[in-house]
Amino acid sequence: MAKRKLVAGNWKMNPPTLGKAEALARAVVEATRGDAAVDVLVIPPAPFLGAVGAALHGSAVALGAQNLHPDRGGAYTGEVAGSMLHDLGVRYVLCGHSERRQLFGESPALVGAKVAAAHRDRLVPILCVGETLDERDQGVTDTVVLGQLEQGLAGLDTAVIAETVIAYEPVWAIGTGRNATPEQAQAVHRVIRDWLRRQVGDLADELRVLYGGSVKPANAAELMAEPDIDGALVGGASLEAAGFGAIVRAAG
Numbered sequence: 399m400a401k402r403k404l405v406a407g408n409w410k411m412n413p414p415t416l417g418k419a420e421a422l423a424r425a426v427v428e429a430t431r432g433d434a435a436v437d438v439l440v441i442p443p444a445p446f447l448g449a450v451g452a453a454l455h456g457s458a459v460a461l462g463a464q465n466l467h468p469d470r471g472g473a474y475t476g477e478v479a480g481s482m483l484h485d486l487g488v489r490y491v492l493c494g495h496s497e498r499r500q501l502f503g504e505s506p507a508l509v510g511a512k513v514a515a516a517h518r519d520r521l522v523p524i525l526c527v528g529e530t531l532d533e534r535d536q537g538v539t540d541t542v543v544l545g546q547l548e549q550g551l552a553g554l555d556t557a558v559i560a561e562t563v564i565a566y567e568p569v570w571a572i573g574t575g576r577n578a579t580p581e582q583a584q585a586v587h588r589v590i591r592d593w594l595r596r597q598v599g600d601l602a603d604e605l606r607v608l609y610g611g612s613v614k615p616a617n618a619a620e621l622m623a624e625p626d627i628d629g630a631l632v633g634g635a636s637l638e639a640a641g642f643g644a645i646v647r648a649a650g
C-alpha cells in the first residue's frame with residue numbers, strides 16, 4: 399500500500415479563546431472533508447485538546463498535542479503526561495519543536511526522552527529536527543540534523559523507530575515567510591531517509607518525513623511533489639481553515 403501523506407497544523411499558542419478554537423476545528427473538518435487520501439491532523443494548545451477533540455469527533459481529522467513530559471506523573475507543576483494526552487484522544491505529539499528547543503531550553507536528551515515516552519504511552523511522536531541559518535551558512539546542516547535524529551531516537555528498537563514521524567523544519571524558515579526551496583528541502587529529506595535506512599532498512603520507505611517552515615497554499619504542491627517529502631507540518635497557515643484545506647488538497 400502506498401504511504402499516505404500527512405498534513406499537520408500546529409496552532410502553537412493560538413487561537414486565544416476556546417470558542418475560536420472550536421470554530422477553527424469545525425472549519426478544518428469542513429475544509430478537508432473528502433480528502434480521503436491524506437491524513438490530516440490538528441495540534442491545538444493543551445487546554446483546548448478536549449473541546450477540539452469533541453469538535454473533530456466523527457471526522458477524519460486526528461488530534462495532536464504540542465508537548466509532553468517524559469514521566470507518567472509526579473511533582474512537575476504545569477506539565478502534562480503522555481498517558482493524560484492519550485486518554486483525551488490525542489494520537490500524535492510534537493517532540494523537539496525548535497521553539498521548545500530554543501525558547502524553553504529543551505536539550506537533545508530531553509527530546510529523546512519525550513519521544514520514548516510518547517511511544518510508551520501509545521502516541522505517535524513527531525520528532526522535529528532542523529538547522530539554524532548560521533548552521534546552514536557554515537555548511538553543517540546534515541551534521542546538525544543527523545545529530546538531532548540520533549539523539550531523538552536513541553535507544554529505540556527498529557520497529558519503534560519505524561512508527562515515528564520525522565519533521566524536517568529549518569529554523570530559518572519557521573514563521574519567517576521564507577520556505578526552503580523544494581530542492582533544498584528534498585536534499586535534506588534524502589539525507590534523513592538514507593540515515594533512516596541505515597537504522598531500519600527498508601522500513602525507512604514507510605516512515606513519513608514531513609517538511610515544515612512557511613508552508614502555504616502557494617508552495618505546498620511543489621514541496622510535496624518531491625520524492626522524500628511525505629507531508630507538511632504547517633504553523634501560521636494552519637490557523638485559516640480554507641488555506642489549510644488547500645494545503646491538504648495539494649498533498650493529495
Ligand code: PEP
Nearest residue numbers: 572573610611612633634
Ligand atoms: C511550525 O511551527 O512548525 C511551522 C512550520 O511554522 P510556520 O508554518 O508558521 O513556518
